[in-house]
Amino acid sequence: MRTSLLAVSAAVLLLSGGAASAAPEPHKDGMTLKEIQSWLLESGYKAELKKDDGEGYITSSAEGVSFEIYPNDCRQDRCASMQLVAAFNVKQKLNAEKANEWNSGKRYVDCYIDDEGDPWFTYDINVSPGGTRAALDDNFSVWLSFLPDIKQHIGW
Numbered sequence: 001m002r003t004s005l006l007a008v009s010a011a012v013l014l015l016s017g018g019a020a021s022a023a024p025e026p027h028k029d030g031m032t033l034k035e036i037q038s039w040l041l042e043s044g045y046k047a048e049l050k051k052d053d054g055e056g057y058i059t060s061s062a063e064g065v066s067f068e069i070y071p072n073d074c075r076q077d078r079c080a081s082m083q084l085v086a087a088f089n090v091k092q093k094l095n096a097e098k099a100n101e102w103n104s105g106k107r108y109v110d111c112y113i114d115d116e117g118d119p120w121f122t123y124d125i126n127v128s129p130g131g132t133r134a135a136l137d138d139n140f141s142v143w144l145s146f147l148p149d150i151k152q153h154i155g156w
Helices: 002-015 033-042 096-105 133-154
Strands: 048-052 055-062 065-075 078-087 110-113 119-126
Touching: 033 048, 033 055, 033 065, 033 078, 065 133, 078 133, 096 110, 096 133, 119 133
Parallel strands: none
Antiparallel strands: 048 055, 055 065, 065 078, 078 119, 110 119
C-alpha cells in the first residue's frame, strides 16, 4: 500500500510539473545578486551584472525601457530588498509639477527629477522575511505594468 501511495504521489508530481521543475523560492533572509539575476533570466528577461564604485547591481529592460536593479538592506551577500530604477534622458525636461502629477495620481512607482530635469522612476520590492517566488513575480509584474504609463507620461 505504501509503495502504491509513493508511486501515485510521484506520478502526480511528474504530471503537474513537480517541485523539480519549479524555480527556486527566494531565501528567507533575502536574495543574493546572483539569485536576482537567475530569477530574471528564468523569467525571460536580460540580466547583466554590473559594478559601480564596488557596489553590484543588475541592468535589464522591458517594454523598450532600460532599468537597473539595486540590492538594498544587505547582510553579507543576502539582501532583504531591491530597488528598480528607470532613468530617462529626455529632450523636454520635466518640472516639479509634472513629477508631482505622477506621484499624486499613481501608487507604487515614484517619480523624481534630477538636476537636469530628467525623470527617474523607482519601485521597491521586499524579499525578506520569507518572500516567495509568486510574490516576487507579482511585484515585478506591477513594475512592468507601469512602464507604458511612464513612457506616455514623459513623452518617451
